[in-house]
Amino acid sequence: MATYLDTPGRVCRSLSEEDMELVHALQINGRASFREIADVLGISDQTAARRWARLRSAGKLRVLGLTDPIRLGNSVWLVRVRCTPDAASSLGKAMARRPDTTWVNLDSGGTEISCSVRTRSPGPEESPLLQKLPRTPQVVDLSAHCSLHVFFGHDLGPINKRGPLTAAQVAALTPPDTPDRATDATPPVPLDDSDRQLLDLLARDGRAATGDLAAATGLSPSTVRRRITELRSAGALYFDVEYHPDILQQSFRAALWLEIDPSRLAEAGSALAAHPEVAYATATTGTANLYASIDVATAQLFYRYLTESVATLPGLRHTATAPIQRTLKGPGPYLPTTA
Template sequence: MTDDAQDSFTTLGIDETDLSLVHALQLDPRAPWTKVGAALDLDPVTVARRWARMADAGLAWVTPQMGQGQSARAFTAVVEVHCEAGRSLEVAATLARQPHAFTVEHTTGSRDLLVTVALPSLATLSRYLVESLGALPGVRETRSHLVTSVHAQGGDWRPRALDPQQRAQLATDGPERATTAGTRRLTDQDRQLMLLLCADGRAPLTDLAAELGVSVSTVRRRLHALAAGGDLELRCEVAQPLSGWPIATWLLAEVPGAEREEIARQLAELPETRVCLGLTGSRGNLSYSAWLRSLDDAERLEQLLAQRFPRLVVLDRAVVLRFVKRMGRLLDPVGRSVGVVPMDVWSDPFDEY
């Protein structure tokens, strides 16, 4: 870890043990503190106290992401937003309040913002892009890339803070990712449960049951069914500038269509990888994002990709200057969670904006 990164840890109260705790909850986001404590060789009360301190300060949180089942039913797009001079953060703040805009990033490069949006149909996606996002004051131009496949999501990234024995101990009986996408549509109760988890992915079953007006056993059964059916996945996030990997980069690339699946699979296995998406749009068919320790690593990463994937052509690149919103969480300039706008793909956007 660099001296600057260590200083950030000290100043804002994250240390290596906290990162180990984050890694543990990435493997099993709702693991009981007894299980986490055993893996970290810490008292469960100490582990719970550490998590409460981080969560209260917005340094780490557990949140849902769409599983394969829901991803297959939604229409997701990565949108490049070009803003009028001086209005980028104003536009970003407006977009961040919209539940269909999952992630809002202020970047370098030819665009000002990268926004990931998801809606229930192509028609509503089209209308949203034209009538809502494209019509916002301060927006000059947009370019959309429709996501056709998801090879890696941010919830797959790990800070590499645990040894193999600890990882095995935590992963033994944790929830498994569904290998096939389900076909069942969400009930209203399922949607309400997922929205509650956006606020706190580790909320006790008793609290969730009270909010929904059902029994604890019903909530437990629904959580299991949503995970098993590929509708729901939980992920543990950390304030990115404080993670030891403070640099986030995006690459837009073109690869031969017949090789895209295999190249994307190999990219997803790189430890730096945060996101890898198959795209269709005006240019490029692959979007790749990585978290790095320094800006120098961005150049080294491109060199590595060029050596390993000679038929991958980088069309555009960007460095994320700031995450304004990440998977429903509103973030301050230091990357801390300061609020939540629950992600709700299935609501009608024009009832809200």
């Protein structure tokens, strides 16, 4: 589950049960028609459309069409930047404006920035950001860890674990062209210029009308529909729901870095992915070879999670945590905060 740009001091407000059903449906199938959603939820399509319009216009959520880096032959690097306290906010905002970054967070009391950086090659040498940061005077220390295997994330979020829809409703909404997860043997999906333009538009509005996408790309509506289906079937394109932080119902977020015995890494990663507190989990390079983003309501519950759930993970050798103070950018294109 994604989060909108954070603003300090916001009060958490929960969505209604009816809104949560709609959100859960959109997380499963971001481009499902209101008729398809309405049939599953047992409401009218006008009601589904009205609820969506209200939430979207209020800035509560948006649907994003995002790409799986593995299916495009890209690499993802989890980057930790420790900098001088006076520079963290400005440097983090500059990193958030870059198109090659996602999930830019201020951590550890505002002295550390963490983010995800995508590169077109297996190594970091083609990333201008990773080449520039070590030479930045305000940067005290930098480490980059390649994401090796995502255990939980992309089109899956906490609402997939805790959402109100039944298994039958989830099955009815799941697209028939949902692909298997990418593996090392999966060849990259080739893209042409029209594909890239289409994907850029979907990254800003995953539910953009086919006619609008056709007009913007110069493709026919039938070609747009066909190409979205093909890219989705190939696993290159998936849809996610991005939320404003005041509806998350969680006020304590933390980055969790774990050192796991390599022989138990797959087992530990799968177990971690099943935890309801985990919003994202991936195996990484480095001594800390398993990373997770954690969402809980309080620091006390985070302590309980560490001592009761994390402590029992197979092969656990070491644990490190960093509270997430503020999110400057989520998984979609950068949108400056107006609040």
